[in-house]
Amino acid sequence: MKTLLRIDSSIRLTDSFSREVGNHFVSRWQEKHPTGKIITRDLQVNPIPHLTQQTVQAFFGGQPTGDELELSDVLINEITVSDELLITCPMYNFQIPSTLKAYFDHVVRVNKTFQHKRGEYVGLLKNKKCSILATMGGKKEDINRETGFESYLRNILGFIGITDTEIYCIDGTANPEHATERMVEIKNKIINSI
Numbered sequence: 001m002k003t004l005l006r007i008d009s010s011i012r013l014t015d016s017f018s019r020e021v022g023n024h025f026v027s028r029w030q031e032k033h034p035t036g037k038i039i040t041r042d043l044q045v046n047p048i049p050h051l052t053q054q055t056v057q058a059f060f061g062g063q064p065t066g067d068e069l070e071l072s073d074v075l076i077n078e079i080t081v082s083d084e085l086l087i088t089c090p091m092y093n094f095q096i097p098s099t100l101k102a103y104f105d106h107v108v109r110v111n112k113t114f115q116h117k118r119g120e121y122v123g124l125l126k127n128k129k130c131s132i133l134a135t136m137g138g139k140k141e142d143i144n145r146e147t148g149f150e151s152y153l154r155n156i157l158g159f160i161g162i163t164d165t166e167i168y169c170i171d172g173t174a175n176p177e178h179a180t181e182r183m184v185e186i187k188n189k190i191i192n193s194i
């Protein structure tokens with residue numbers, strides 16, 4: 001039985017292009033994996049708190065004084081038991097949503113998702129495929145090169161061992177007609193990729 005972890009990060013709970021294409025992805029995925037399990041993590045509905053000094057000290061072997069590791073343990077377990085990831089990710093102020101960054105801060109953890117071995121960093125999550133549905137108001141070619149938006153996503157996932165990552169970009173959403181066309185294109189691409 002396959003498991004899909006779906007992570008949403010748009011602040012919009014309605015009218016969100018990334019969530020709409022995400023729903024389409026999940027429907028297709030369920031058709032292909034009728035007995036599959038889906039874990040959902042909605043970072044807008046249940047935001048992840050910023051890291052604290054105590055949490056990071058506990059990450060690096062310090063004695064926890066309370067439940068500092070609990071949330072990170074839960075999030076890492078969700079990603080570890082999943083075969084596939086779906087991340088829906090708008091661009092906000094040239095970067096990923098801060099809620100998604102806070103999520104990564106809890107998941108990128110020494111000796112759990114990466115190791116430092118003989119001077120090299122090794123990602124510990126293996127054999128996971130990740131699909132990212134990125135949305136942005138502007139045109140991808142005008143924005144992405146300077147911001148490193150896509151390369152950040154590939155780098156952070158690669159750092160923890162997830163290197164099989166496909167990014168689908170629904171750009172130009174500021175123009176509703178263009179957005180509708182892009183969504184149709186991306187929905188068709190997704191059908192072939194799942």
Ligand SMILES: Cc1cc2nc3c(=O)[nH]c(=O)nc-3n(C[C@H](O)[C@H](O)[C@H](O)COP(=O)(O)O)c2cc1C
Binds near residue numbers: 010018090092137138
């Ligand atoms: C706070 C905020 C910041 C944004 N910053 C950018 C940006 O830097 N570049 C861009 O192209 N679009 C930007 N946008 C537009 C969103 O990326 C666009 O509306 C996208 O469709 C949002 O995703 P959603 O439709 O899934 O909610 C921004 C939107 C908001 C609300």
